Amino acid sequence: MSGLEDLYREIILDHYRNPRNRGELASPPAVRSEGFNPLCGDEVVVYLDLDGDGDRIADVKVSGQGCSISQSSASMMSSAVKGASLAEARALTRAFKALMSIHESRLDGDGDGSGTDTPSPDPEVSLGDLAALQGVVKFPVRIKCATLSWNTLAAGLDDAEATASA
Numbered sequence: 001m002s003g004l005e006d007l008y009r010e011i012i013l014d015h016y017r018n019p020r021n022r023g024e025l026a027s028p029p030a031v032r033s034e035g036f037n038p039l040c041g042d043e044v045v046v047y048l049d050l051d052g053d054g055d056r057i058a059d060v061k062v063s064g065q066g067c068s069i070s071q072s073s074a075s076m077m078s079s080a081v082k083g084a085s086l087a088e089a090r091a092l093t094r095a096f097k098a099l100m101s102i103h104e105s106r107l108d109g110d111g112d113g114s115g116t117d118t119p120s121p122d123p124e125v126s127l128g129d130l131a132a133l134q135g136v137v138k139f140p141v142r143i144k145c146a147t148l149s150w151n152t153l154a155a156g157l158d159d160a161e162a163t164a165s166a
């Protein structure tokens with residue numbers, strides 16, 4: 001497993017050093033949402049530009065500051081949802097949070113020998129680089145770092161949908 005963990009660490013560091021979709025969008029028209037993780041001091045601001053029909057994320061930008069987990073997770077999130085429909089973005093959010101919560105319980109008490117297969121979050125959803133963050137669940141205090149950008153995205157999607165249907 002150490003080879004895989006090295007690879008995951010490389011992916012996380014790459015997103016931290018070269019964050020994707022870093023910046024801001026004029027708001028309005030972009031929807032701006034802000035998330036804060038007081039446990040670690042992480043801050044993430046997500047800007048969402050929806051397409052004309054309001055059902056697809058035409059552009060996304062992320063700003064903020066914090067630890068490598070929170071900022072690399074935000075970078076991965078932005079890559080994953082850019083160009084996605086709102087439904088796809090919601091599905092990714094659920095899949096990522098399932099990855100975080102499933103492993104949280106499964107990895108607790110490492111090596112119980114139960115032989116139970118670890119359930120996969122959702123075979124329909126490909127997490128790509130996000131899978132690199134699954135090692136985070138071994139450190140429960142960092143889970144909030146990893147999920148911060150996704151919670152902020154979810155708040156932004158709620159705002160965007162409320163605005164679109166208003």
Ligand code: ZN
Nearest residue numbers: 040042067145
């Ligand atoms: Zn953090």
